[in-house]
Amino acid sequence: MRHTFAVHVEDTPGVLNRVASLFRRRAFNIESLTVGHTETAGVSRMTIVADTDDHGALRLEANLYKLVNVLRVDDITVRPSVQRDLAMIKVAATPETRTHVMQLVDVFRARVIDVAPDSVIIEATGPEDKIDGLVEVLRQYGVIEMVRTGCVAMARGPKIGGLGDGVERGTQVADDAPADDSNVSYSV
């Protein structure tokens, strides 16, 4: 199954390499990895999606903690969380088909961010399956080029979620709910 990790790391040279190398060395496949700044200066956050079972996920978490530059690891797979993927899709759009494309864009709550005589660029944000769905329906018009950020994820806050448009309802969860029932603690 897919496991999503939120990994806080020190923002030092080579840290991405250390994390990626760990996955490779321990024979885990990374499905997607994104990295960027956080609310704290000097701390970066990675969202890593890997296809592994629960045992593998625990081993990954434990081994990530062994990296000196890794500050915190959360397997947010089992927690209520929000996951988003951003895509830019360049689709062939002639004057005849452009209206159809635009309608689809509306249905998926995506946006057109560039228009050229024979194509448009669509920006879409959402859970990965929503983006997949959009790409699927656009395919008949001709997807010329696509780029996706990969998944970024965040555990929900302790209160009821629901910030409006496109946001799933969350359930209330305790902070730091244990990721599993094992007695193993890697962080304390």
Add this chain to the structure above:
Amino acid sequence: MKRTGAQILWEALIREGVSTVFGYPGGAILPAYDAMLEFPIQHVLVRHEQGATHMADGYARAGGGVGVAVATSGPGATNMVTGIATAMLDSSPMVCITGQVGGKLIGSDAFQETDITGVTLPITKHNYLVSRPQDVARTVKEAFYVAKSGRPGPVLLDITKDAQQSSCEVEWDDSEVTLPGYRPDLRATQEVYQRAIDMINEAKRPIIFAGHGIMLSGAMDVVRAIAERANIPVAMTLLGIGGFPARHPLNLGMMGMHGEAWVNSAIQEADLLLAFGMRFDDRVTGNLATYAQNAKKIHIDIDPAEFNKNVKVDVPLTGDLRTVLEEILPHVAEGDRSSWRAAIEEMKGDCAVRDIQNLPDSGHLYAAHVINDLWRVTDGDAIVVTDVGQHQMWEAQYYHHDHPRSLITSGGLGTMGFALPAAIGAKFACPDKEVWAVVGDGGFQMTQAELATIAQEQIKVNVAIINNGYLGMVRQWQEFFYDRRYAATPLLNPDFVKLAEAYGLSGMAVTKRAGVVPGVEAAREHAGAVILEFKVEQEDSVFPMVPAGAALDKMIRRPNPIVETAAD
């Protein structure tokens, strides 16, 4: 006062207690070598950088400190890779310092440039690229802290040439190292402790597994106290040998692939395994699907990533072994467990007879005799450093170690060529101890150039070459599993006696059993290093043996009683 990065480096090392380093100079590390002359540092000039790392490793394992190896950039650094990986898999605290080309040249494929932090990323506990003199002091301090705290391991410091040459003001900071992402001092909750204690007190057929962690945390006396109070027999891993006295009545002997048959059988019968600072390596468990099915497992390790890695455990206890055991000890109930111990005695039967010394001399020289005589003559008091292969297993079986840190061997990585340099390092850590390198004819030739280091440093390390004219362990596998097709295992060897003499050392060859004791005695009495070549039976094999992937108690037993009275 302004100091160069090179000066700061040595001062920082001295502040960490370093007095001896093992190294080999070269272009990118020249500024550091030049500055070294101003400092009270003993530099041991090796003949190959791999030797420097094994020496630093042996130094750390014998003495309990941190070993330091120094090399230049490029080939100097890459030659260290095997020694670093060896230290990584055996959790040996080591700091490797390499020169790097100047900061402005990095990435330009400059002469002798290698991305050694990239190369060693998966085989170091941590590594650093230092490109400014003002970072040297802090980085050295961090490197030593990381190397020796928690689960020890190798740390590499790659210092650019310009960082060594340029100067800065230096202020020495005596505060603790703070690494926000590094937590070497994890501990389990009280509830977990209680479950472990209950399990121990309820167990009818428990076995303690003595691992390398006993040495690393200095837990010998606590392990012994628990074993004696509760009457729990103790089985050793290869690296755990010496962690519990070999001649103690509760000591079962070594477990695993070449462990004693009764130890492996007892593990399969046990109802509780107490894993103390060991990691259920595949050489220890055999087939995991059939491993210790009747036993609950309590696993104590400082590295929580080891829990449930190979074997699913019932109670994982994170923490420094000694600290954890000291907390458990007062709650361990006195136990008799005589029926369990009697059951193990029964499994031993007559295969426990190890009195090979009194066997009639068949005219053949067997390695087991050599090791056993070495043990008797040295009274079990020497530090023995082995290489990898058949002689390593015979050493583990026939040299009975009563003291911690008295067997030094490459366990996890199985590095041939380890013994000779690691023995040199052990001698520098423990100059008053008798040190023997026990090595096969194959492994010896991988790092034999370090004989020159012995000669140049004029140290007394004796070398016992167990020469069977084969890469013996590989030959044994070919015999058992590849239909005796001896592909690339027969060796044409040099005259080792002449080789020793070429280096200005003494050499002796022993071909008969009667010559073993006099040979060992002569070597001990000789002032300088002696290379003793034992020309042993060529196609002897190590028994018993669990074939790779087989159940632990399905061992290949000795087909004929060659060196023992009982079928083993």
